[in-house]
Amino acid sequence: MRFLPLPPARPLDMPFLVLDWSLFIAQLFLGLAMACAAYRLIFGPRAQDRILGLDTFYVNAMLLLLTYGIRIASATYFEVALIIALLGFVGTAALSKFLMRGEVIE
Amino acid sequence: MEIIIAVAIGVLTGSGLWLLLRPRTFQVIIGLALISYATNLFIFGMGRLRSNAPPILEPGGSSDLATLADPLPQALVLTAIVISFAMTALFLVVLLASRGLTGTDHVDGRETDL
Amino acid sequence: MWDEARLFLLICLPFLGSVVVASLPRDARDAACLLTGLVALTCTLVIASFYSTMSEGTVVSTTIEWLPTIGLNFILRLDGFAWIMAGLVGLIGFLVVVYARYYMSPEDPVPRFFSFFLSFFGAMLGVVLSGNLIQMVFFWELTSLFSFLLIGYWSHNPGAREGARMALTVTGIGGLCLLAGVLILGHIVGSYDLDKVLAAGDKIRSDSLYRPALVLILLGALTKSAQFPFHFWLPHAMAAPTPVSAYLHSATMVKVGVFLMARLWPVLAGTEPWFWIVGGAGVCTLLLGAYIAIFQQDLKGLLAYSTISHLGLITLMLGLGSPLGVVAAVFHLLNHAIFKASLFMAAGIIDHETGSRDLRRLSGLIRYMPITATLAMVAGAAMAGVPLLNGFLSKEMFFAETIVEHVDSVFDEALPFLAVVASMFSVAYSLRFILGVFFGPPPVGLPRKPHEPPHWMRFPMEFLVLLCLLIGIFPTFTIGPILHIGVSAILGDRLPYYSLAIWHGFNYPLLMSIIAMIGGILVYLLLRGYLAQGEEGPPLLRGLKGQRIFERIMVTVSWKWARQLEALFGTRRLQPQLRLLVFMALAAATLTLYFDGFGPLWLSFAGLDLHGFDTAFALMWLVGICCAVGAASEAKYHRLAALAMLGGAGLATCITFVWLSAPDLALTQLLVEIVTTVLLLLGLRWMPKRIKEVDALTPVPLNVRARRAWDLVVAIAAGTGIAMLSYAVMTQPMPDSISSFFLERAYSEGGGTNVVNVILVDFRGFDTLGEITVLAIVALTVFALLRRFRPAPESMAMPEQQQLQIAYDDAHPDRNVGQTVAEYMAIPRLIMLWLFPVIAVVAVYLLMRGHDLPGGGFAAGVAMSISFILQYMASDTRWVEDRLRILPVRWMGIGLLAATCTGLGAWLFDYPFLTSHFQYLELPVLGKIPMASALLFDLGVYSLVVGATVLMLIAIAHQSIRTPKLPRKKLAASTTGGQ
Amino acid sequence: MRRILPHPLMSLAIFVMWLLLNQSVSPAALTFAAVLALGGGWMMTTLEQTGPRIRRPWTIIKLAGIIFIDIVHSNIAVAKIILRPSSRRGAPGFMAVPLDIRNPYGLATLAIVITSTPGTIWTNFSYSSGMLLIHVLDLQEEQLWIDTIKNRYERRLMEIFE
Amino acid sequence: MTVLADHLIILPIVLPLLAGAFLLLLDDRRRPVKAALTILVAIALLVIAVTLLFRASGSTALAETVSYRLGDWPAPFGIVLVLDRLSAVMLVLTSILALAALVFSLARWHRAGPHFHTLFLFLLVGLNGAFLTGDLFNLFVFFEVLLAASYGLVLHGMGVVRVKAGLHYIVVNLAASTLFLIGVSLIYGVTGTLNMADLATRIPGLNDTDRMFMEAGAAILGVAFLVKAGMWPLSFWLPTAYAAASAPVAAIFSIMTKVGVYIILRLSLLLFGPGAGESAHFGSEVLLYGGMATIAFGLVGVLATQTMSRLAGYSVLVSSGTLLAAIGVGNAAATSGALFYLVNSTLAVAAFFLLTELVERGRDPGADVLAVTMEAFGYTDEDDITEEVEVGERIPTILAFLGGSFVACALLLAGLPPLSGFLAKFALMSAIMDPAGFGTGGPQFVVTWVLIALLILSGLSAMLAMTRIGIQTFWSPLEIAVPGVRGVEVVAVSFLLLLCVALTMAAGPVLDFMEDTAMSLHAPAAYIDSVLPNGGASRGATP
Amino acid sequence: MIDIDLALKDLPAWAAYLTAAMVFIGALLSLIGAIGLVRLKSFYERVHAPTLGATLGTGFILVASMICFTVLRGRLSVHEILIAVFLTITTPVAMMLLVRAALYRDRVENNREVPGAGKYKKAEAAVRSQAGESETADRT
Numbered sequence A: 001m002r003f004l005p006l007p008p009a010r011p012l013d014m015p016f017l018v019l020d021w022s023l024f025i026a027q028l029f030l031g032l033a034m035a036c037a038a039y040r041l042i043f044g045p046r047a048q049d050r051i052l053g054l055d056t057f058y059v060n061a062m063l064l065l066l067t068y069g070i071r072i073a074s075a076t077y078f079e080v081a082l083i084i085a086l087l088g089f090v091g092t093a094a095l096s097k098f099l100m101r102g103e104v105i106e
Numbered sequence B: 001m002e003i004i005i006a007v008a009i010g011v012l013t014g015s016g017l018w019l020l021l022r023p024r025t026f027q028v029i030i031g032l033a034l035i036s037y038a039t040n041l042f043i044f045g046m047g048r049l050r051s052n053a054p055p056i057l058e059p060g061g062s063s064d065l066a067t068l069a070d071p072l073p074q075a076l077v078l079t080a081i082v083i084s085f086a087m088t089a090l091f092l093v094v095l096l097a098s099r100g101l102t103g104t105d106h107v108d109g110r111e112t113d114l
Numbered sequence C: 001m002w003d004e005a006r007l008f009l010l011i012c013l014p015f016l017g018s019v020v021v022a023s024l025p026r027d028a029r030d031a032a033c034l035l036t037g038l039v040a041l042t043c044t045l046v047i048a049s050f051y052s053t054m055s056e057g058t059v060v061s062t063t064i065e066w067l068p069t070i071g072l073n074f075i076l077r078l079d080g081f082a083w084i085m086a087g088l089v090g091l092i093g094f095l096v097v098v099y100a101r102y103y104m105s106p107e108d109p110v111p112r113f114f115s116f117f118l119s120f121f122g123a124m125l126g127v128v129l130s131g132n133l134i135q136m137v138f139f140w141e142l143t144s145l146f147s148f149l150l151i152g153y154w155s156h157n158p159g160a161r162e163g164a165r166m167a168l169t170v171t172g173i174g175g176l177c178l179l180a181g182v183l184i185l186g187h188i189v190g191s192y193d194l195d196k197v198l199a200a201g202d203k204i205r206s207d208s209l210y211r212p213a214l215v216l217i218l219l220g221a222l223t224k225s226a227q228f229p230f231h232f233w234l235p236h237a238m239a240a241p242t243p244v245s246a247y248l249h250s251a252t253m254v255k256v257g258v259f260l261m262a263r264l265w266p267v268l269a270g271t272e273p274w275f276w277i278v279g280g281a282g283v284c285t286l287l288l289g290a291y292i293a294i295f296q297q298d299l300k301g302l303l304a305y306s307t308i309s310h311l312g313l314i315t316l317m318l319g320l321g322s323p324l325g326v327v328a329a330v331f332h333l334l335n336h337a338i339f340k341a342s343l344f345m346a347a348g349i350i351d352h353e354t355g356s357r358d359l360r361r362l363s364g365l366i367r368y369m370p371i372t373a374t375l376a377m378v379a380g381a382a383m384a385g386v387p388l389l390n391g392f393l394s395k396e397m398f399f400a401e402t403i404v405e406h407v408d409s410v411f412d413e414a415l416p417f418l419a420v421v422a423s424m425f426s427v428a429y430s431l432r433f434i435l436g437v438f439f440g441p442p443p444v445g446l447p448r449k450p451h452e453p454p455h456w457m458r459f460p461m462e463f464l465v466l467l468c469l470l471i472g473i474f475p476t477f478t479i480g481p482i483l484h485i486g487v488s489a490i491l492g493d494r495l496p497y498y499s500l501a502i503w504h505g506f507n508y509p510l511l512m513s514i515i516a517m518i519g520g521i522l523v524y525l526l527l528r529g530y531l532a533q534g535e536e537g538p539p540l541l542r543g544l545k546g547q548r549i550f551e552r553i554m555v556t557v558s559w560k561w562a563r564q565l566e567a568l569f570g571t572r573r574l575q576p577q578l579r580l581l582v583f584m585a586l587a588a589a590t591l592t593l594y595f596d597g598f599g600p601l602w603l604s605f606a607g608l609d610l611h612g613f614d615t616a617f618a619l620m621w622l623v624g625i626c627c628a629v630g631a632a633s634e635a636k637y638h639r640l641a642a643l644a645m646l647g648g649a650g651l652a653t654c655i656t657f658v659w660l661s662a663p664d665l666a667l668t669q670l671l672v673e674i675v676t677t678v679l680l681l682l683g684l685r686w687m688p689k690r691i692k693e694v695d696a697l698t699p700v701p702l703n704v705r706a707r708r709a710w711d712l713v714v715a716i717a718a719g720t721g722i723a724m725l726s727y728a729v730m731t732q733p734m735p736d737s738i739s740s741f742f743l744e745r746a747y748s749e750g751g752g753t754n755v756v757n758v759i760l761v762d763f764r765g766f767d768t769l770g771e772i773t774v775l776a777i778v779a780l781t782v783f784a785l786l787r788r789f790r791p792a793p794e795s796m797a798m799p800e801q802q803q804l805q806i807a808y809d810d811a812h813p814d815r816n817v818g819q820t821v822a823e824y825m826a827i828p829r830l831i832m833l834w835l836f837p838v839i840a841v842v843a844v845y846l847l848m849r850g851h852d853l854p855g856g857g858f859a860a861g862v863a864m865s866i867s868f869i870l871q872y873m874a875s876d877t878r879w880v881e882d883r884l885r886i887l888p889v890r891w892m893g894i895g896l897l898a899a900t901c902t903g904l905g906a907w908l909f910d911y912p913f914l915t916s917h918f919q920y921l922e923l924p925v926l927g928k929i930p931m932a933s934a935l936l937f938d939l940g941v942y943s944l945v946v947g948a949t950v951l952m953l954i955a956i957a958h959q960s961i962r963t964p965k966l967p968r969k970k971l972a973a974s975t976t977g978g979q
Numbered sequence D: 001m002r003r004i005l006p007h008p009l010m011s012l013a014i015f016v017m018w019l020l021l022n023q024s025v026s027p028a029a030l031t032f033a034a035v036l037a038l039g040g041g042w043m044m045t046t047l048e049q050t051g052p053r054i055r056r057p058w059t060i061i062k063l064a065g066i067i068f069i070d071i072v073h074s075n076i077a078v079a080k081i082i083l084r085p086s087s088r089r090g091a092p093g094f095m096a097v098p099l100d101i102r103n104p105y106g107l108a109t110l111a112i113v114i115t116s117t118p119g120t121i122w123t124n125f126s127y128s129s130g131m132l133l134i135h136v137l138d139l140q141e142e143q144l145w146i147d148t149i150k151n152r153y154e155r156r157l158m159e160i161f162e
Numbered sequence E: 001m002t003v004l005a006d007h008l009i010i011l012p013i014v015l016p017l018l019a020g021a022f023l024l025l026l027d028d029r030r031r032p033v034k035a036a037l038t039i040l041v042a043i044a045l046l047v048i049a050v051t052l053l054f055r056a057s058g059s060t061a062l063a064e065t066v067s068y069r070l071g072d073w074p075a076p077f078g079i080v081l082v083l084d085r086l087s088a089v090m091l092v093l094t095s096i097l098a099l100a101a102l103v104f105s106l107a108r109w110h111r112a113g114p115h116f117h118t119l120f121l122f123l124l125v126g127l128n129g130a131f132l133t134g135d136l137f138n139l140f141v142f143f144e145v146l147l148a149a150s151y152g153l154v155l156h157g158m159g160v161v162r163v164k165a166g167l168h169y170i171v172v173n174l175a176a177s178t179l180f181l182i183g184v185s186l187i188y189g190v191t192g193t194l195n196m197a198d199l200a201t202r203i204p205g206l207n208d209t210d211r212m213f214m215e216a217g218a219a220i221l222g223v224a225f226l227v228k229a230g231m232w233p234l235s236f237w238l239p240t241a242y243a244a245a246s247a248p249v250a251a252i253f254s255i256m257t258k259v260g261v262y263i264i265l266r267l268s269l270l271l272f273g274p275g276a277g278e279s280a281h282f283g284s285e286v287l288l289y290g291g292m293a294t295i296a297f298g299l300v301g302v303l304a305t306q307t308m309s310r311l312a313g314y315s316v317l318v319s320s321g322t323l324l325a326a327i328g329v330g331n332a333a334a335t336s337g338a339l340f341y342l343v344n345s346t347l348a349v350a351a352f353f354l355l356t357e358l359v360e361r362g363r364d365p366g367a368d369v370l371a372v373t374m375e376a377f378g379y380t381d382e383d384d385i386t387e388e389v390e391v392g393e394r395i396p397t398i399l400a401f402l403g404g405s406f407v408a409c410a411l412l413l414a415g416l417p418p419l420s421g422f423l424a425k426f427a428l429m430s431a432i433m434d435p436a437g438f439g440t441g442g443p444q445f446v447v448t449w450v451l452i453a454l455l456i457l458s459g460l461s462a463m464l465a466m467t468r469i470g471i472q473t474f475w476s477p478l479e480i481a482v483p484g485v486r487g488v489e490v491v492a493v494s495f496l497l498l499l500c501v502a503l504t505m506a507a508g509p510v511l512d513f514m515e516d517t518a519m520s521l522h523a524p525a526a527y528i529d530s531v532l533p534n535g536g537a538s539r540g541a542t543p
Numbered sequence F: 001m002i003d004i005d006l007a008l009k010d011l012p013a014w015a016a017y018l019t020a021a022m023v024f025i026g027a028l029l030s031l032i033g034a035i036g037l038v039r040l041k042s043f044y045e046r047v048h049a050p051t052l053g054a055t056l057g058t059g060f061i062l063v064a065s066m067i068c069f070t071v072l073r074g075r076l077s078v079h080e081i082l083i084a085v086f087l088t089i090t091t092p093v094a095m096m097l098l099v100r101a102a103l104y105r106d107r108v109e110n111n112r113e114v115p116g117a118g119k120y121k122k123a124e125a126a127v128r129s130q131a132g133e134s135e136t137a138d139r140t
């Protein structure tokens, strides 16, 4: 993990520091949110809970990517987040339909 | 960061291998998928880890391995992802055919082991 | 030159003849015989034409380079010894052909017989004329092969099959031992050239490898010559047509073994191991064969054991290690061939004309076939060693040799007495043969009325018996020079004084002959009563059937043990194989690291650096890891859960790729993840129900638990191992990589800023071409498999949910059948339909920008295929296919062609395959548009990926509409297609 | 016009989407967006889908505002319930809402709205009976919910789509 | 025309790829057209391969290595194809087998499932690519191409047996492919290159740490190759899968294990030759002992087998073991013997697989078991031997052809005279015994003799098993059903067997050629020079 | 503390504070939603919780992103709207499908908490008898 080298003496820049802390905490929150989602994903108890967990996991992952994009001031995350937003539901929908109909494509 | 990825690779491999050695075809296919994640991460790691340095050139930007992530392992992983996807599909269909013809989802086509 | 040509003729003619004869029609009996006879006669004459050369003691040889680099040249080498052997092979071969003409039934496929015969004939000549030991082994094995075919000629007869197989097995094994021995010999000498080997006797005998070489070579020789304890195959080979027996067991096949021992006598003999092995085997065979021969009821069986015995005699002579022994051996070799061939022919005539070979049924035949009887009697007498016949002379020589001391031992002391006993037996069985068959009361109940055979059938016998007499009476004029040529070729300057006179005065050998003669008659008289009882097999040894023992050993070793070993060291089950594979990989890596000292691996952990440790990232992977472990634990009973958790782990991987600067990977991983989930779900429908409560009722056996524990240990070990390995490498400094080239050239020469994509479509486009080919292949395979997919019976029915919902709709008068699903899908369906072009546009977006930014043909293709699949999910298969004609195979073909042809386009400009080209196109309003051939390539990739993915998914989906669904007809008014 | 632009709404959406995706309004992007927009409409035609007819753009904007406010309110309400379960006044439960709207696009929009609002979720709608089944996290008074849905959303949606 | 000559080296890959892709555009009902086109391509490939062989074996032994830079990128950055004697031989062998198998399949197999021709052509793409490529990851890709096609082909025709065997085959090879990826990436991670020749120039200069990881990568890679090569104990899937495959598929599969052997041979000599510094001769002992274990297991399996097709499968193992052991011996003479053996055994096994199908077509399924039980209980009915009965029944020409071919295969597989099997085995044994290879004293001495004993025993086991089955099949009156055999099938089998005969006749020149090949493999400098004309240009990225 | 890109230093203070606040609120809402996923008792309650993250949570973070990049790059960055639109359209689809499926399952399993529990009993009996019929038909 090698970031751009930091300048030796870093002037105390309040907005920057706040942003830094805020992003740190936001990512921590999102990480915890993913953990919560994973709790349902792993422990269920029922299939619908797991699927719900997975869906939440996807959304939170997307948010994590968005915050990460801000953090690195780059838009390389964008396509992935876009695809999660557009197609992330496909898995959930398929799993749900499987529960309802026993078959994804009839 | 390396330690996180290393542990991830290790756990994915371990879980995948455990499943690979199970008798049910579905366990095997999930195992293969987990192993393929691990493998992809492993290949990726062989180009070393680097944040915020995607190998996408910018006008006037650097085009140096010292500042950009190694693109080659990424290309290799991309190929590996495609191939492992194809193989998952193939294996799925073979296991379905096997289950259909033998009546069991045991990897040996008969109930020999739990 | 002329000599060489004649040598070639000798080798080539039989094989050519064999091919020609084989191509004759099956009923061309006379033509086949004539041709074979001509070949045999020509060869015999050619051999005879070497007489003068041979008598000068010259060695004629010629070499054709075959495999000179490994010392295998085709060398034909004719010296005196080879010459007399070749003469024997040729002459008796010719006579047997004449005999066989009358013997073989017109209903047999005679050309096949003669074809095999000629091949065998050629192989025999090959052995005899070989000037290279490997070449000799080559022909040696050929004799085994063709004798196998000859013995098994009447293959519908189980005895013939078994006899042939046994002969091949025993002599074949021997041949392979011989090969090993010869290899050692060649290794010692540095050449397989017979001349060089013969010249290196001292070197060989003093080499540490002498003993193994000797044992192996002797194994070859003794098995071939049916020496104890390998004698048992020969009597079973009597199932062959009699001409075959007459040829194989008098002059050729079995003589090859003793030929070899004589051939290598100068280099191998004269040592104690030689004496004990060869002498021991010889004397045992001599006695045992003779003893058993007395008690045979089958005429050919008697002759077979007699053959064994006489070969034992020859072997014994060679084993004694004295030059005179060699002379006696060669002399007896010739004599035995002559009288034994005629005796076999006699047996064949009797069999042919009476329909029986059983000594218990045959009797008094002299009345019906006096000439044959006379001939047989003379030959029999020669076999018994009666004076004035050839057998007598060599037997005298044998006796003389036994009384000379060789190695100071009890064995040597006992040798004269053993020789006399064996001779007595020989006299006894000869008497039994003659008296039993030709004298006594007329036979009763024979299948045919006996009479003399046709004259020409008898002719070979007459000729041979004449030889017996001529040699017996005028040895010095007839056989003398020939024998001299033969033995001097073996012994060279070690040739001893010997005399071929009939009368040497009263001496020990004569005394021994007389005792043997009288003793033999007494033995016969004593045993006559016993033999008349007609019991099969000799007393004492009756229970001991070599064949049975052999079969039991063969079956045990080559079948039972082999199966047990196969089961022990192999498996047909998958899990053990995978365990082994994992274990081997783990061991390979661990051992390599271990031998290299492990050091750096520890070092990299010593400096464990948590700088840049990212809590959120770690948290995310904690979740990912839990998902992986969860998937592992739930995959058996909660497949859907495992699938969802697999998705979780996949998502973690995907985010990692974004986090660590690989947006392309993340994109692809994510899309593939989605498709894989749908794919596995499609498959899940056909999997059996697995219910924990039902499955896990029985207590888990201890061995299963142990295996699980072991698997767990292996999995954890492998996981830990690869984690450590990857950590260690990732913390190493990056080596000087070829990647810098790609970064430097991607834009300037590849025309793209997304280096990963430029690598994929340009620098390493060839990989991508292969990769999409894999995808195409897999899609085709999936399609092919599913075309003939047959679901398990319990999966055949419609899923339970659908049955229930249909039944529910059916049971309520206010509801239409299918209403539940229609209501369920109505709104999602509408949204999914609207997403169709949206996703397609995103796919185009990914495709277009791939070269410069994350995206590319593959990601675009998968996205596009998801848009198709979504339609299938939203509506049903029939509805979609009524409206959308997707021809996935077409997409695939076009994609692959496009990608390949883009690569081929470079040829037009004389560049190598896949050389890319790009330039900016100036368009009026639109401005500069980058046009890269790489985009065309990527378009091919895209097309293929769409086709392949859609083909796979749809092929699986189609199974649902293929299987008969009972209530499907009720769904005629189904409203999935709209409200 | 219908033949070239069978689904003007879809085409418009695609046109905008392409520009947004590329973050560009260059001539090349516009041209390509137009091509894709036509293609997108054509793709919808293959699926034999009749597009919605939309009226009263002002109502749309008003509705959007209402929805936004509702979502914000609901977010706060649900967050409260999660953080302090004791603050909940009602009990979770299913309830049926009789609907008059039948336009599929209207229904779809309603479904998205209801589901996107925290605290309510669209479960099932029966065309034959016109009954909508929803699940409500904090169900106090069913009629209040029915009124909200019918008056705030359904009425406006019917104006827009029917 | 000159253009084509320059690009000839890529045609073995591109031609079947194009043809296979084109066939996808044709409807499955136009199978005759597809078949004709495929056969034409196979013939063209044979012609091309032979041309390439001649080019590779030019007058000077070492100077004729040709490299082809894909995309015009210089090695080691782009992918290169490298044609040398060894790869040319493998190409020729592949196209021979392909032609025979395809012709054979015309009788009926090509109708047994959809897209047979495309899959077959793609298999050729994979095989030819694997033989030609000079890049480690590209090798992986071609391995996957050939494996994927082989998965499809092994399942071609379906049925329980095929699917069960195919499942095992696929899982094992998927696991092996994973190892392949791990190995390749590990090697890249410490050496920074994927080009084989470049790797060879970099290995001697590696520091201890990197060397350690590189060797670990090579070891993992080796396990993957050994799975494909069929080394015991990684080979249990092989006999089952090969026996289950349809005849033409099994015939072309006989070169699949050879791909593993080929790459082990190539890489062990290129990367771990004497010039590799501390890594010299890495893994050669594993190959030697593993090869020996494989021979032992193969010969046991040959004896224990109940069916001809399984016997053929185990013969594949024996030949793999022999080759691996010969590579492990590590001298040029052994290598040249091994190459001769490789050609011979591949052709023989392929012919045998084709023949098996023809023979088993006319048999009842239990007959093989009977072959052994009859042997176990023996016969005592010698009284039956009477003249009246002993009249040979009419053996139809077909049976004569099958019998003759069977004998030829038996001789080839057992290494008995007069066919090339004997010469191959002898060449190998004489090379192994050569003091230059093994030395004379110490444990090596024992190893030499154990290896020779194994080679001889393997021949013996083949002889015993083939006799057992042959007698039961061709001589037993129980087996009177004469199978219907098509002309194309006869042509295919005869073609392969006649090539073996030709190999026997021309053994001298062939062995000379193999010796030159072995010499050039043992002195890889020419190979490296051909790929990297500037001598490892990768040091500085700017050429 | 984490490493963030130094380019963010160029952000004016207002934008930095705004971004920080929005990111924080968005993440907090998502976390609350996720906590609800864990804490709430039944599935039908839980299913509401993640909507927080999918609506306002996402909204805040997207706006933060828009502000940040628009200010940083000096040109309008609005493509984040697409994410919002897509998410708004697709998430409900998944939820609707999931809740209805869960409802069906609970009804079949006769779970008293849901309306219409046990209404599939008759259908189940019908399916069973049909299966029995077809089995007997197979046997004869």
Ligand code: NA
Residues within 6 Å of the ligand: C359, C360, C361, C362, C363, C436, C437
């Ligand atoms: Na008698």
Ligand code: NA
Residues within 6 Å of the ligand: D114, D115, D116, D117, D118, D119, D120, D121, F048, F051
């Ligand atoms: Na909601």
